[in-house]
Amino acid sequence: MVELKTENRPMTALRLDHVSLRVGKHTILNDVSMDLPKGRVTALVGPSGSGKSSLLRVLNRLWDGVPRVRVDGSVWYGDTDLYAKRVDVSVVRSHIGMVFQRPTPFPKSIFQNIALPLGVYGAARSEIAGRVESALKTVGLWDEVSGRLNQSALTLSGGQQQRLCIARALAVEPTVLLMDEPASALDPKSRRRIDELILSLKDTVTVLIVTHHLDEARQVSERLGVLVNGRLVAFGETDAVFASQNDVVARYLSRHDEG
Amino acid sequence: MQAEPTLKSVRISPGRRLGSVLWRLLAVLATAAMLLVLALIFWTVIKGSLPAWSWSVLTTPTAGLTGGLENAILGTLWLGFLTIVGVGVIGVATASFAVVYAPEWVREMLILMSDILSGVPSIVFGYVGYMAFVVVCGWGFSALAAVVTLTMLSLPYVVRNTVQAFDKVPVEIRDAAKALGFSRARTLWSLMWPYSLSGIATGAILALSVAMGETGPLLYTAEWSDNLPSLALTHHSVAYLTYVVWTFIQQPYPQANALAYMAGLLLMVVVGAMAFATRFRAMERR
Ligand SMILES: Nc1ncnc2c1ncn2[C@@H]1O[C@H](COP(=O)(O)OP(=O)(O)OP(=O)(O)O)[C@@H](O)[C@H]1O
Ligand SMILES: [Mg+2]
Numbered sequence: 083m084v085e086l087k088t089e090n091r092p093m094t095a096l097r098l099d100h101v102s103l104r105v106g107k108h109t110i111l112n113d114v115s116m117d118l119p120k121g122r123v124t125a126l127v128g129p130s131g132s133g134k135s136s137l138l139r140v141l142n143r144l145w146d147g148v149p150r151v152r153v154d155g156s157v158w159y160g161d162t163d164l165y166a167k168r169v170d171v172s173v174v175r176s177h178i179g180m181v182f183q184r185p186t187p188f189p190k191s192i193f194q195n196i197a198l199p200l201g202v203y204g205a206a207r208s209e210i211a212g213r214v215e216s217a218l219k220t221v222g223l224w225d226e227v228s229g230r231l232n233q234s235a236l237t238l239s240g241g242q243q244q245r246l247c248i249a250r251a252l253a254v255e256p257t258v259l260l261m262d263e264p265a266s267a268l269d270p271k272s273r274r275r276i277d278e279l280i281l282s283l284k285d286t287v288t289v290l291i292v293t294h295h296l297d298e299a300r301q302v303s304e305r306l307g308v309l310v311n312g313r314l315v316a317f318g319e320t321d322a323v324f325a326s327q328n329d330v331v332a333r334y335l336s337r338h339d340e341g
Numbered sequence: 342m343q344a345e346p347t348l349k350s351v352r353i354s355p356g357r358r359l360g361s362v363l364w365r366l367l368a369v370l371a372t373a374a375m376l377l378v379l380a381l382i383f384w385t386v387i388k389g390s391l392p393a394w395s396w397s398v399l400t401t402p403t404a405g406l407t408g409g410l411e412n413a414i415l416g417t418l419w420l421g422f423l424t425i426v427g428v429g430v431i432g433v434a435t436a437s438f439a440v441v442y443a444p445e446w447v448r449e450m451l452i453l454m455s456d457i458l459s460g461v462p463s464i465v466f467g468y469v470g471y472m473a474f475v476v477v478c479g480w481g482f483s484a485l486a487a488v489v490t491l492t493m494l495s496l497p498y499v500v501r502n503t504v505q506a507f508d509k510v511p512v513e514i515r516d517a518a519k520a521l522g523f524s525r526a527r528t529l530w531s532l533m534w535p536y537s538l539s540g541i542a543t544g545a546i547l548a549l550s551v552a553m554g555e556t557g558p559l560l561y562t563a564e565w566s567d568n569l570p571s572l573a574l575t576h577h578s579v580a581y582l583t584y585v586v587w588t589f590i591q592q593p594y595p596q597a598n599a600l601a602y603m604a605g606l607l608l609m610v611v612v613g614a615m616a617f618a619t620r621f622r623a624m625e626r627r
Contacts, residue, residue, distance in 0.1 A: 142520055149445055175522035186517035189536060198531055199521040250521070 094158075095120040095258055095288035096141065096178075101155035103136055103145070103312075110136045112312045113155075118258070118305070123280060123289040125303035125320065127296065129334065133312040134292040135183075138260045141290070142178040143171050159258075176203055179251035183263040185243035187235035192227050195235045195246055196253045203254050217253035221245040221279055241272030248279065252287070259283070261291040265298070277302055296335065300324065308334060386609065389602030392595065398603055403567050403580070406589060406597040410604055412580035416570045417553055417608075420487055420563065420581060424552045427492040429545050432499025433534075439500075440507040441525050441533065452504060459497035466494045467558035475562055481576040482564035490558045495548035502547065506540025507533055543619045550612040556583040582608050 096118040103111035110133045118124050126134050145151045157164040164174050188195050196214045218224040223245045235246055265273040280289055280302050293299050299306055306320040308331050316323050316331040326332060401409030439451040470490030480486045510533055518528045559581055566578035582604040589601035
């Protein structure tokens with residue numbers, strides 16, 4: 083493991099090195115290795131229950147404190163193994179943000195939803211308003227909500243709530259953003275907005291997105307991983323993976339294209 | 342091809358209809374019986390208290406078996422206030438620890454222990470309180486001994502309600518907070534508590550109404566006093582309404598009996614108002 087430090091690939095934001103995840107005796111992820119290229123979008127697809135969400139949760143240590151869970155292998159962020167001792171989880175999570183399948187606004191005002199995590203990371207009081215504004219602008223929500231920042235976030239529509247959650251995650255300026263089917267609960271128009279948003283993040287944020295929509299994966303991602311039964315059966319350039327002749331991969335991809 | 346649905350299959354059969362009518366009748370009768378019991382109690386208490394209906398009841402303390410109820414009213418309010426503070430703080434802290442910090446088995450243990458606590462007869466609390474606080478701690482008959490005892494006794498109501506309220510916070514929201522780097526303390530402070538405020542309030546008010554209605558534990562810990570309650574927490578006996586109900590009713594003097602009924606009426610009104618407040622909050626929440 084030590085030579086990785088000297089190897090030091092500048093173009094890799096996050097490197098999974100033989101990562102396995104077990105809950106009790108149940109193996110959920112089996113020896114997954116992959117590199118997330120910096121500032122690029124990587125998509126992760128696979129059948130339901132194949133472990134996609136579980137994989138994302140490994141990457142910002144969301145399994146911490148869950149009973150009977152064991153993570154093996156390493157997740158390298160630069161030259162730090164996120165699972166090494168004496169790594170501050172809250173710092174990990176400030177660098178690696180996450181957006182969930184269903185919108186998860188806090189039952190507080192729109193403003194507070196973003197200001198709260200900023201406060202956690204000690205943003206100066208004077209700069210919070212400005213950063214809330216710019217986060218909302220990034221996700222294209224500013225014009226819609228600038229007049230009602232003090233209303234409850236729960237009054238927003240589903241698509242707006244999800245964009246608020248993305249803004250909330252982006253506000254703390256993570257270098258990596260994990261997105262677990264961020265648009266699956268939304269209507270087609272909101273879904274397109276989120277795809278555009280993901281594309282606009284290119285070069286500033288490294289994105290790992292889980293999706294069931296192969297079209298979406300093809301449109302937004304440069305790298306594609308296919309996860310089946312907790313194993314990464316294919317990983318590489320998106321076009322190359324789509325063209326793959328590998329049985330398992332082809333079967334999964336084609337079945338989806340038809341459906 | 343599906344079979345055409347016929348009206349016959351849609352119609353409720355006579356048997357089922359009869360059953361439903363019977364059930365409804367039973368429910369109405371049971372409700373009527375409950376209302377009747379409640380009315381009977383109110384009628385008895387109000388009738389019994391009539392001789393004591395005067396403002397001076399509220400402004401004069403007891404003198405032996407006569408006088409008013411001022412000391413008892415203030416004492417009950419004082420003990421109630423201290424209890425709700427104690428039980429609120431300890432109960433919410435226990436529930437927070439159980440839900441947010443403790444491993445699963447500790448959480449289950451805590452909830453189990455709290456349930457066991459709620460099954461202990463209140464007189465046992467009185468005796469334990471007497472031995473532990475009045476005698477061993479040397480506080481004497483006092484507000485402090487009484488309040489600590491009442492706090493133990495009513496703790497389960499706050500713990501239960503708070504845990505239930507916490508469990509209603511969606512897992513996804515807690516995950517989101519976790520993913521944003523919120524510490525557990527921050528999650529409690531910014532999310533769990535605000536989210537659960539009305540559940541906690543319900544538990545606290547329930548605990549308070551239970552505590553205010555207790556007699557046994559107080560006989561052993563607060564004793565009784567003709568004086569108004571003082572701010573001294575130890576070595577000063579305290580008056581309370583349930584004492585008046587319990588002892589004055591057994592006296593052969595009509596004046597004392599009227600005071601006992603009056604004390605009962607006051608308790609019922611206060612506890613009833615609090616129960617109403619929690620129900621009202623629950624309705625509002627829907
Ligand atoms: N907390 C947990 N404890 C035990 N098993 C779990 C836990 N969370 C997930 N699993 C199991 O891990 C496997 C992978 O689940 P995961 O949610 O990662 O799948 P997924 O690929 O995201 O599926 P979907 O596309 O339906 O979201 C499933 O078999 C699931 O039952
Ligand atoms: Mg999933």
